[in-house]
Amino acid sequence: MGTDPASPLRLSIFEEASGWFRRARASLLEAIPCGRGCCNCCVGIFPITRLDAQELRLGLNTLPPAQREAIVARATHQIGVIEASYPRLRSTPCLDAWADTTIDAMVEQFAHLPCPALGENGTCHVYAFRPITCRTMGIPTESNGMVEGACTVQTAVPLIRLSPSLQAESVRLAENEAAALSAVGQNHLQAGDELLLPYGFL
Structure with a gap:
């Protein structure tokens, strides 16, 4: 399968992510603070996939x-700031060969940078085309029996746990995303699967 933006496989992975979030949120009785204008998770850079980058450009x-043009200008400025500290990115924005510890340090260093598409009123200018990470962000995470908020706004988490079926569906979503990435092959922007958010707008 090629990189046709209208490809059913490509579209379905984003719809699947949004559907999972809606069901997960409903199962928690809407007891999470995510809502229009809440943009705490829209500040800070993070890795996205080639699929996400294609979606953002759409x-x-x-x-x-x-x-x-304003969004592209903000993304270009952020890229310049990031590359000043990590000049290796100038040759390719691909993160696949980077150590996780280095990516984590990079994300922490630039945690103050807002998403280039974030509006002054706290809304996203490309909301319908947002990355999968953005579509699934907000559901509290569970590890070793402990539940933690998905962001600093979540100072309390629901007493209800995410059901095993929804947790399993989250794993399947990640597997389907990997399959979709494999199906679309390489594109002209980078030779790998992941890049930092600002690069997805160029």
Whole structure:
């Protein structure tokens, strides 16, 4: 399968992620603070996939030229700031060969950078085309029997745990995303699967 943006496989992975979040949120009786204008998780860089980058660029193409150019300008500025500290990115934005510890340090160093598509009113200008990470962010995480909030806004977490079926569905979602990445093959932007968020807008 090619990289046709209208590919059913490509579309389904984003729809699947959004559907999982809706069901997970409903199962927690809506007891999470995520809502329109809440943008705490929209500040800070993080890795996205080639699929996410394609989706973001589709979103940019739906915007008025001035708004699109402003987002691209913000992304370009952020990339310049990041590459000043990590010049290796100038040759390729691909993160696949980078050590996890280095990526973690990079994310921490630039945790103050807002998403280039974040509006002044706290809304996302490309919401319908947001990355999978953005679509699933907000559900409390569970590890070794302990539940933690998904962000600093979640100072309390629901007493209800995410059901085993929804947890298993989350694992399947990750597997389906990997399969979709494998199916679309390489594109012209990078030779790997992951890149930092600002690069996805260029």
